[in-house]
Amino acid sequence: MAELEKGPQGLRRGRGARERILSASQQLFRDQGINQTGMDQLCAVAQVSKRTAYQHFTGKDELVAEYLRRFDPDVMPGVFDRTDLTPRERLLAAFEAPTTATQDDITPLCPFIAASVEIPDHRHPARQCVQDYKKAVAARLAETAREAGATNPEQLGEQLALLLDGASARNRALNTETFPTAAAIAAVLIDNAIPTPAQR
Amino acid sequence: MAELEKGPQGLRRGRGARERILSASQQLFRDQGINQTGMDQLCAVAQVSKRTAYQHFTGKDELVAEYLRRFDPDVMPGVFDRTDLTPRERLLAAFEAPTTATQDDITPLCPFIAASVEIPDHRHPARQCVQDYKKAVAARLAETAREAGATNPEQLGEQLALLLDGASARNRALNTETFPTAAAIAAVLIDNAIPTPAQR
């Protein structure tokens, strides 16, 4: 904080404004929610002039949408790409992934669910991002389910996606880690959906 | 609307202020969300003086909490009390109940999940209501699961509760009715959890 002052001659926060804004959004929207985060605070955290923010984004709405779009590249980060696991193990791993580094705090609410609740208007651009993302996750789960040999991969993908969202919502509502519960259900569903259980 | 005017001599909206406020809350908080509903609008819809509202509730926070508490008496309205159904059928009926009268619009988001997302501070009184309600639902499900002869009723109750919340969240996120998917999972879990399937 000392060497980052706005000293008249010193280091400008400089060219990376857009990145700083999106990075601050990620932190603040997650910690406080979208509606509880004002543009003033956001700009302060991002160390960006308010004017600059509105040169990069036409408004808060667009910023929120862009904040969500940035998650797209890492749809379920690294879970589906783990070649060291069998398809079946990958499906189960999706329920352990959310467990973050520090072991005692619970998994935060999925930012897409949060956005869909905080933004009531389902024609808001951000709501489209939510829909796209949720469909993408279900599709990847279905794809992996197909690799695992499920008889009805689409159905299994949809079911597992529902479990993920249920666990996320209940984590928030109850302040308790419920992903293990979801994982247990997933195991049952997966066994039920694959005709020839591998080695058993 | 015609005969309800504030006519100087005519019918006063009169003594039922508190009820009108809570009734308006129920409608507006569901349709617009809590944060998107201002006290001014709420009082206008309730046909209540703003001053009166603040004589019944110390603030919006308390009003929100009371709004949630009013759901408690009807925890899963009528589903658990249907004596015409077997315990097993009652468990399954919980996934059809949310389907409201008009057949084409999707089930609205659970107001408790909505509140837990809209109110980030988990020490807010409303958040306690959310926790209580969610625990109560899981408990009633577990109770019914016990009646149905489940080997681990608490676990089944927790699992079914997760399915309900998952379907509710995805309904909002995807704008698609997903309770049938949850019901299908529930059927599998129930069959899996009850040792002696009745007639089969």
Add this chain to the structure above:
DNA sequence: GGTTATGTACACCGATCCGTGTTCTTAACA
């Protein structure tokens, strides 16, 4: 060098937010 994008600083706007103070009216109740 000069030009042009990028960013800063800061005042400012109307709207809306939650909440209060004040005065008056009416219904219930004794």
Add this chain to the structure above:
DNA sequence: TGTTAAGAACACGGATCGGTGTACATAACC
């Protein structure tokens, strides 16, 4: 009848909201 509690009407307050206008500074690129 008089008293009291419940409510209405309405202006007002400070805070914050998303968003803008303007003038100035700096970095990059030619």
